[in-house]
Amino acid sequence: MALDSALVLFWLKKLTSIVLLPPLAPLLLIAFGLLLLKRRRRSGLALAWLGLLLALLLATPSSVGWVLRDLETAPVAGADAIRAAQAIVILGAGKRRYAPEYGGETVNRLALERLRYGARLARGTGLPVLVSGGAPTGEQAEAELMKVALEEDFGVAVRWVENASLDTRQNAQFSAIPLRAAGVQRVLLVTHAVHMPRAQAEFEAQGLQVIPAPTAWLGGLDASDQVLSALPGATSAYAGWYATHEWLGLLAYRLRR
Structure with a gap:
């Protein structure tokens, strides 16, 4: 059976995005950092903390809102x-x-x-x-x-x-x-x-x-509870994933032009 090059490319892009996007990307940074601890303690700790920081930033409403700001720019259709x-x-x-x-x-x-x-x-x-x-x-x-x-x-x-x-x-x-x-x-x-x-x-x-x-805008906080809505959660983590996915997609689009 002949390979469909378009389908192969599609799955390669999917696999690449899984590695580069949360939640796997921050987890990989943490894992690599921990593996480096015995040989290069400072580098290992830096990678692990970077992974943890990235995971928090991409799940916290305020930072996710900042990532979404320049993506969700189209107004409602008049x-x-x-x-x-x-x-x-x-x-x-x-x-x-x-x-x-x-x-x-x-x-x-x-x-x-x-x-x-x-x-x-x-x-x-x-x-x-x-x-x-x-x-x-x-x-x-x-x-x-x-x-x-x-x-x-x-x-x-x-x-x-x-x-x-x-x-x-x-x-x-x-x-x-x-x-x-x-x-x-x-x-x-x-x-x-x-x-x-x-x-x-x-x-x-x-x-x-x-x-x-x-x-279906993803930006903005739930005003019903300002304290809880400011904390990392499943909704903001999903929005962080989607925003990162779109920024990577835009980068790929510009590189292919």
Whole structure:
């Protein structure tokens, strides 16, 4: 069986990101530091403390908010901007492979956040919808699951299903083909606010005019309890992971230009 180079590259990027992102990256620094203690005590202690500090910074709301600040810059899509669009593009965000209540696979919670907002825009505008997301595991494509969710759960018809892409760059490349064929030049692009800078850049590189339609902001503190909300927690740790992931993605995008 011939190797699919695009799929191999996809999994290499996934493995690399696991190593470079929290929680593994700080843990690796701590582990290497502890291993160095006997031979180079000062270097070992420095690495271990660096790993611990990095883990805390990427799980503390205030520092995570600082990392998110220059990513979540796209404003809420205004009424005038929305009226200028010709189509809505909703990007995939992953799937749940074990979902017996749905008979197999379904979209994950991140994809649902995007689908919910995309459905709201579609109902309010009547614009045609494109969903984008492939199948890196070789099973059902994410876009197919998104189509099912939109039509069965949100009552919104899907016109185009782009089911071959493996990353954001391919989302843009493969989505542009049916959009251009239909004469669409201006799209409402629906994705997480933190993902918008990278996604917008990729779609604009394909010659499309992008109207950002971000959703699900990760920045900001929960004002209900200022003390507890300032402490490291699962929510801020996830936001720290996502922000770091996007900064690495932007770096890779600029290096490939």
